[in-house]
Amino acid sequence: xxxxxxxxxxxxxxxxxxxxxxxxxxxxxxxxxxxxxxxxxxxxxxxxxxxxxxxxxxxxxxxxxxxxxxxxxxxxxxxxxxxxxxxxxxxxxxxxxxxxxxxxxxxxxxxxxxxxxxxxxxxxxxxxxxxxxxxxxxxxxxxxxxxxxxxxxxxxxxxxxxxxxxxxxxxxxxxxxxxxxxxxxxxxxxxxxxxxxxxxxxxxxxxxxxxxxxxxxxxxxxxxxxxxxxxxxxxxxxxxxxxxxxxxxxxxxxxxxxxxxxxxxxxxxxxxxxxxxxxxxxxxxxxxxxxxxxxxxxxxxxxxxxxxxxxxxxxxxxxxxxxxxx
Amino acid sequence: xxxxxxxxxxxxxxxxxxxxxxxxxxxxxxxxxxxxxxxxxxxxxxxxxxxxxxxxxxxxxxxxxxxxxxxxxxxxxxxxxxxxxxxxxxxxxxxxxxxxxxxxxxxxxxxxxxxxxxxxxxxxxxxxxxxxxxxxxxxxxxxxxxxxxxxxxxxxxxxxxxxxxxxxxxxxxxxxxxxxxxxxxxxxxxxxxxxxxxxxxxxxxxxxxxxxxxxxxxxxxxxxxxxxxxxxxxxxxxxxxxxxxxxxxxxxxxxxxxxxxxxxxxxxxxxxxxxxxxxxxxxxxxxxxxxxxxxxxxxxxxxxxx
Numbered sequence: 001x002x003x004x005x006x007x008x009x010x011x012x013x014x015x016x017x018x019x020x021x022x023x024x025x026x027x028x029x030x031x032x033x034x035x036x037x038x039x040x041x042x043x044x045x046x047x048x049x050x051x052x053x054x055x056x057x058x059x060x061x062x063x064x065x066x067x068x069x070x071x072x073x074x075x076x077x078x079x080x081x082x083x084x085x086x087x088x089x090x091x092x093x094x095x096x097x098x099x100x101x102x103x104x105x106x107x108x109x110x111x112x113x114x115x116x117x118x119x120x121x122x123x124x125x126x127x128x129x130x131x132x133x134x135x136x137x138x139x140x141x142x143x144x145x146x147x148x149x150x151x152x153x154x155x156x157x158x159x160x161x162x163x164x165x166x167x168x169x170x171x172x173x174x175x176x177x178x179x180x181x182x183x184x185x186x187x188x189x190x191x192x193x194x195x196x197x198x199x200x201x202x203x204x205x206x207x208x209x210x211x212x213x214x215x216x217x218x219x220x221x222x223x224x225x226x227x228x229x230x231x232x233x234x235x236x237x238x239x240x241x242x243x244x245x246x247x248x249x250x251x252x253x254x255x256x257x258x259x260x261x262x263x264x265x266x267x268x269x270x271x272x273x274x275x276x277x278x279x280x281x282x283x284x285x286x287x288x289x290x291x292x293x294x295x296x297x298x299x300x301x302x303x304x305x306x307x308x309x310x311x312x313x314x315x316x317x318x319x320x321x322x323x324x325x326x
Numbered sequence: 327x328x329x330x331x332x333x334x335x336x337x338x339x340x341x342x343x344x345x346x347x348x349x350x351x352x353x354x355x356x357x358x359x360x361x362x363x364x365x366x367x368x369x370x371x372x373x374x375x376x377x378x379x380x381x382x383x384x385x386x387x388x389x390x391x392x393x394x395x396x397x398x399x400x401x402x403x404x405x406x407x408x409x410x411x412x413x414x415x416x417x418x419x420x421x422x423x424x425x426x427x428x429x430x431x432x433x434x435x436x437x438x439x440x441x442x443x444x445x446x447x448x449x450x451x452x453x454x455x456x457x458x459x460x461x462x463x464x465x466x467x468x469x470x471x472x473x474x475x476x477x478x479x480x481x482x483x484x485x486x487x488x489x490x491x492x493x494x495x496x497x498x499x500x501x502x503x504x505x506x507x508x509x510x511x512x513x514x515x516x517x518x519x520x521x522x523x524x525x526x527x528x529x530x531x532x533x534x535x536x537x538x539x540x541x542x543x544x545x546x547x548x549x550x551x552x553x554x555x556x557x558x559x560x561x562x563x564x565x566x567x568x569x570x571x572x573x574x575x576x577x578x579x580x581x582x583x584x585x586x587x588x589x590x591x592x593x594x595x596x597x598x599x600x601x602x603x604x605x606x607x608x609x610x611x612x613x614x615x616x617x618x619x620x621x622x623x624x625x626x627x628x629x630x631x632x
Contacts (some may be wrong), residue, residue, distance in 0.1 A: 057420045105438055119617050122624040124421055126363045126563060130555040137552045141609035147602050258427045265424050295439045301431030308411055308425045
């Protein structure tokens with residue numbers, strides 16, 4: 001068993017034991033923090049598919065996170081006010097059911113990823129970074145100036161949406177739901193990395209010419225990766241909105257995109273559990289340093305700077321060594 | 327809509343365009359010479375604005391405030407280059423994005439720590455605070471006209487620097503072949519620090535000039551930074567001419583879109599809905615422009631390489 005596998009096992013164990021301890025000790029706030037970490041991890045697992053596997057430096061993943069959030073906000077706000085989403089040409093009602101909301105979030109964010117990908121994958125390198133950032137900002141300003149769903153103030157939902165057979169208002173049950181989704185997506189991601197598609201995508205990142213020479217289109221591979229990536233981040237967005245029972249344009253802001261990228265980098269790019277480690281460390285730092293100083297982001301910036309300049313491979317890279325294909 | 331109102335909006339668009347040019351020119355210069363994508367460029371804009379507001383508050387002189395803005399931004403730029411940025415030239419774009427994102431966090435929170443969260447105000451100089459009647463009956467603020475003039479002057483100055491001076495020759499040589507000019511005895515690391523400081527000073531100047539019409543606050547730089555990215559994507563990375571034309575296009579589209587789109591929607595719906603829908607779509611207009619340019623020319627209007 002490799003060191004990376006041991007580390008992955010330890011991380012998974014921590015995700016089970018910490019909330020179990022919190023439940024036993026009667027500390028619901030720790031469970032909420034853990035839920036936050038798990039949802040951020042899910043968003044970062046999404047970005048890691050585009051960034052780590054596909055080599056696409058997207059600074060616009062807040063678009064998908066926010067679209068997921070607004071999918072939840074819009075559907076649930078219509079359900080709580082008993083107004084239909086639209087009457088014509090056919091009636092669509094709001095809903096308070098999580099599985100339906102997740103499905104809508106996934107479909108909507110993958111459509112956005114397809115559209116953004118079709119445009120931004122015409123370019124590469126720095127252009128791609130700037131364009132994804134710009135499209136992110138476009139959605140952000142659109143959400144601010146579109147008054148129907150709260151505009152700048154965002155949307156509040158009074159009661160957390162429901163999942164059949166569970167009481168989602170109980171923190172530990174909602175946490176379990178989020179953790180189950182994270183594990184599902186991690187399993188999917190592990191399979192994806194070893195699938196013919198994942199191998200081809202990996203090759204397209206390293207030597208696009210050779211991939212083209214064997215008859216595959218690197219752009220198309222990257223587009224599919226971006227759509228999968230957007231869908232997962234969108235799902236995380238719906239969960240995040242449900243955790244806070246609130247969605248606002250902040251979820252679409254470029255800072256959010258930067259933070260999702262920070263989770264991936266601190267943890268380790270292209271490592272299966274990198275985003276999990278990164279999101280966990282981020283939430284821990286936020287909680288610990290946030291208690292010490294109002295200006296805790298200075299320290300976050302310094303940590304990030306050190307990781308980028310001196311610590312290649314993030315936390316997983318430092319503990320488990322370099323990737324086999326590096 | 328009257329022609330006079332339209333002409334005023336065109337001037338507003340030009341004004342915001344030339345200020346964007348100051349930001350975009352620095353970014354594109356830094357990318358062209360060093361191959362670096364600098365997210366912290368917006369922080370230098372903010373530093374310029376805060377330095378100007380602090381000095382203007384202490385001395386009451388706008389001229390001193392501008393000098394302070396240029397000096398503070400250039401010094402901050404040179405310091406950042408020496409400590410962090412020069413370790414990034416050989417790295418990939420991902421590392422550059424992350425390290426400069428970290429710099430944004432440090433500089434923004436550091437400024438908040440020094441100056442607090444409340445916005446500062448920078449008053450424009452009394453000599454420029456009135457309005458002037460232009461031919462055709464347009465009454466327009468003198469200060470905004472002065473901003474347009476400064477922008478044009480900087481554009482001309484940059485052209486002169488690039489085309490007519492020894493430094494310009496070195497910059498162009500650096501864009502083409504770094505190893506070669508290093509071999510010819512030019513101290514490349516000094517050149518890089520200098521170019522970065524020039525770009526930073528331009529951003530600081532823009533921050534101070536715009537700070538007098540908007541409030542000076544933490545986080546003011548990033549929206550401008552992202553607009554400057556849109557400008558560069560449209561104009562083509564590394565091209566100062568592209569930055570100028572891109573900046574004017576973005577400035578005009580943004581300003582005119584905000585006025586004309588609500589008017590356009592009034593043809594179809596009631597005024598209240600038209601205003602809301604129009605302004606929502608107007609906020610997307612420049613990105614639609616960017617998407618259009620990308621479909622037409624993926625490397626921008628004047629860009630040579632991807």
